[in-house]
Amino acid sequence: MGQRFDPQMWLKRVFPKGIEKSGLLNDKLEIKKTYLKALVRATAVSQRQLTQEIYKTVDFYLEKEARLKSQGVKAFKQEALNGQALLTERIKNFLVYCEVQEQKKAHKGRMYRWLPSSAKEPDPEHQLLYGKVFREGEGDKDGHMPGERWGCQCGIEWLDGEDMTPQEKIESIKIDFRRNSFLPGLNSKELKEIGAKSKEIVFKRSTAARNKRVHPELKRREYEPITGRALYKPILPPIQDIKKKNYWHFIGELKDHKKGFVLLDTDPKKNNFEIVHILKMKEKTYRQFLRKYFKNK
Ligand SMILES: [Zn+2]
Numbered sequence: 001m002g003q004r005f006d007p008q009m010w011l012k013r014v015f016p017k018g019i020e021k022s023g024l025l026n027d028k029l030e031i032k033k034t035y036l037k038a039l040v041r042a043t044a045v046s047q048r049q050l051t052q053e054i055y056k057t058v059d060f061y062l063e064k065e066a067r068l069k070s071q072g073v074k075a076f077k078q079e080a081l082n083g084q085a086l087l088t089e090r091i092k093n094f095l096v097y098c099e100v101q102e103q104k105k106a107h108k109g110r111m112y113r114w115l116p117s118s119a120k121e122p123d124p125e126h127q128l129l130y131g132k133v134f135r136e137g138e139g140d141k142d143g144h145m146p147g148e149r150w151g152c153q154c155g156i157e158w159l160d161g162e163d164m165t166p167q168e169k170i171e172s173i174k175i176d177f178r179r180n181s182f183l184p185g186l187n188s189k190e191l192k193e194i195g196a197k198s199k200e201i202v203f204k205r206s207t208a209a210r211n212k213r214v215h216p217e218l219k220r221r222e223y224e225p226i227t228g229r230a231l232y233k234p235i236l237p238p239i240q241d242i243k244k245k246n247y248w249h250f251i252g253e254l255k256d257h258k259k260g261f262v263l264l265d266t267d268p269k270k271n272n273f274e275i276v277h278i279l280k281m282k283e284k285t286y287r288q289f290l291r292k293y294f295k296n297k
Contacts (some may be wrong), residue, residue, distance in 0.1 A: 002163045005103060006095045006155040007147050008118040014042035023084040024091065028267060029058055043095055043295030044102040053094050057087050093150050100156070109159050109170050109182035110136050110200065114146060115155030115170040126154050133159065133168050161198045170228035177212070177220065180204050184229060186273070191235050194248050194266055201231065201264070202272040212276050218280060226278055229253060238264075239293055242271020247276065249293075251286075259286045 016038045026032055031054055040047045061083040114129040116122070129140060139145040146154035153214040157163070161184050164172070168184075175181045185191070212218070218226075229252030241247035241263070250262045263277035283287065 001231065002113070002160060004155060004157045005099070005147070006115065006118060007014045007099075007153045010099065011092055011096065011190075014039070014095070014106045024054065024087060025058065025084065029062075039091075039095070043099060045098045046097060049098070050091075050094075054087070054091060057090050058083075061087065089151075096153075097150075100145055103156065103158075104136055104145070107136050108265055109180075111159045111164065111168075111184055112136060112145070113157040113159055113163070114139070115157055117146075117152065117154040119151075119153040122154075123152065126152065129154070133164060133172060135172060135174065159184065160200065161191070162188055166232040171225045171230040173224045173228050175203060175208070175220075175223045175227070177208050178205065181208070182272075183231070183275075190231075190234065190238055192252075194240075196268065196273075197264050199271070199273050201275060203227070203275040203278075207274070207276060215279055218278070221247065222280065223278060225254055226252070226280060227262055227275065230262040231264070235259075242293070254280070258282055 016035050019035055024031060024035055031051065034049065036047065039045065039050060065083070068239055076241040111133055111136075114126075114132050114134065116130045117126060126140060126146075128205075135146070137143070140149070142149070144152070146152060146156050161169070164184050166187055169187075173181075181203045183201040183203065185200055186194075190197075191198055228267070231252070233252055234250050235253050236251050238248040238250055241249065244265075246265055246267045248264050248266060250264060252260045252262075254260050259278045259281045261277070261281060262275055265274040265276050267274075
């Protein structure tokens with residue numbers, strides 16, 4: 001199971017309980033120092049960011065109060081009191097939002113599963129997304145991830161190879177030639193065969209550029225199906241390279257029945273498995289390749 005983020009559980013951990021009881025502000029509408037310190041300590045938000053957000057909200061409520069007063073609304077006092085409760089809610093939402101930004105940075109390009117909301121009245125639009133797999137930075141129709149839309153209490157499960165089906169992995173692949181592209185880890189079956197622990201797979205920008213030079217016949221749009229079929233639905237067990245023991249050949253079948261090849265570097269000293277070469281082979285070349293490899297076994 002991948003690493004999880006549940007906004008409500010997370011807030012329970014980082015949000016001082018006293019705030020709910022006695023409010024975040026003192027009578028002079030200043031932030032109580034102990035709470036400010038506790039929040040800065042427990043989250044990734046800086047004191048400056050937090051102070052700014054709190055006073056922005058306070059100003060908003062003060063303006064609202066003044067408006068109500070001038071309009072002669074009798075309930076303005078009650079409104080002002082509600083202000084502290086609303087402020088608490090708002091700061092919670094703000095903290096969740098900031099935490100998701102931190103997680104996005106930490107898990108750049110990774111896949112995640114959308115987890116159900118723990119809200120009493122979950123958003124029906126978000127309910128449709130429960131269990132679905134997205135890439136970091138993508139999500140609901142506005143591109144929000146769980147916790148990014150104000151008040152959203154849906155959760156995130158960051159995925160690696162073992163948490164996704166081969167089909168989910170294939171669909172998740174997005175190769176971007178302008179930057180390093182990250183792909184989910186291998187299936188457990190292939191991992192076992194090469195005798196390695198699961199790691200995310202990277203296709204480096206520099207490798208992609210070199211591959212394009214060496215294989216001009218390969219179209220950009222062919223890279224995704226080739227890597228997908230070869231790495232996650234291979235037709236053969238991974239074949240170890242004759243010379244380099246960390247290199248493994250993965251072979252998948254493409255729609256046009258040609259074979260997609262991916263050479264993967266599984267160097268245990270590196271943080272990721274690295275794609276070092278991608279190509280496509282016709283049936284005849286594929287046969288030659290197999291003869292060469294199995295003769296050497
Ligand atoms: Zn939600």
